Amino acid sequence: MSKLNVKRLYKEDINNFLPLIQELMGHRLDDAILKERFKEMFDHKYECHGIYVDETLAGVFGLWFATRHYCxxxxxxxxxxxxPEYRSMGLGKQVFKWIYNYAKEKGCETAELNSYVENYPSHKFYLNENYVIKGYHFLKSLD
Structure with missing residues (x-):
C-alpha cells in the first residue's frame, strides 16, 4: 500500500488540479468555464484537496460541508x-479514511456523495465503504 499525503488546494492551485478534473469529466468543458465555476465554489463551503504520492499529484477530491434536514x-x-496509474494501490481506502477523520474533526455526522450511473467501479468501492444508495440524483438543463 502506497503512502499518501493529502494537501489542501486553493484557488491559486487551479492550474495544478484542473487537468485531473478534465480527465474525470472526459474533457467535456472548456478550461475557462471550469475555472470560473471553481472560483465560485471556493467562495462557498467547498474545499479542494490533492492526493500526493512521493510529492506527485496522483489525484484530487472536493469536499462540501452542509447541514441537511435528513442527515x-x-x-x-x-x-x-x-x-489510472495510481489505482489498485489502496489509495482510495486511505483517502476515504482521511476524509472520514477530517469530517469528524469538523463535527460532521455523515458522509455522502454522488456517483455517475455508469461508473460501476466506484459503486463497488462505495458499497464496500458501507455507503447506502438513498435515491437518484436528477439534473435538468435550464437553457
Missing amino acids: GKTCEQDHVYIK
Whole structure:
C-alpha cells in the first residue's frame, strides 16, 4: 500500500488540479468555464484537496460541508479522482479514511456523495465503504 499525503488546494492551485478534473469529466468543458465555476465554489463551503504520492499529484477530491434536514451536518465528497496509474494501490481506502477523520474533526455526522450511473467501479468501492444508495440524483438543463 502506497503512502499518501493529502494537501489542501486553493484557488491559486487551479492550474495544478484542473487537468485531473478534465480527465474525470472526459474533457467535456472548456478550461475557462471550469475555472470560473471553481472560483465560485471556493467562495462557498467547498474545499479542494490533492492526493500526493512521493510529492506527485496522483489525484484530487472536493469536499462540501452542509447541514441537511435528513442527515445532520454532513461532508459531501465531490469529483473524487485518482489517476489510472495510481489505482489498485489502496489509495482510495486511505483517502476515504482521511476524509472520514477530517469530517469528524469538523463535527460532521455523515458522509455522502454522488456517483455517475455508469461508473460501476466506484459503486463497488462505495458499497464496500458501507455507503447506502438513498435515491437518484436528477439534473435538468435550464437553457
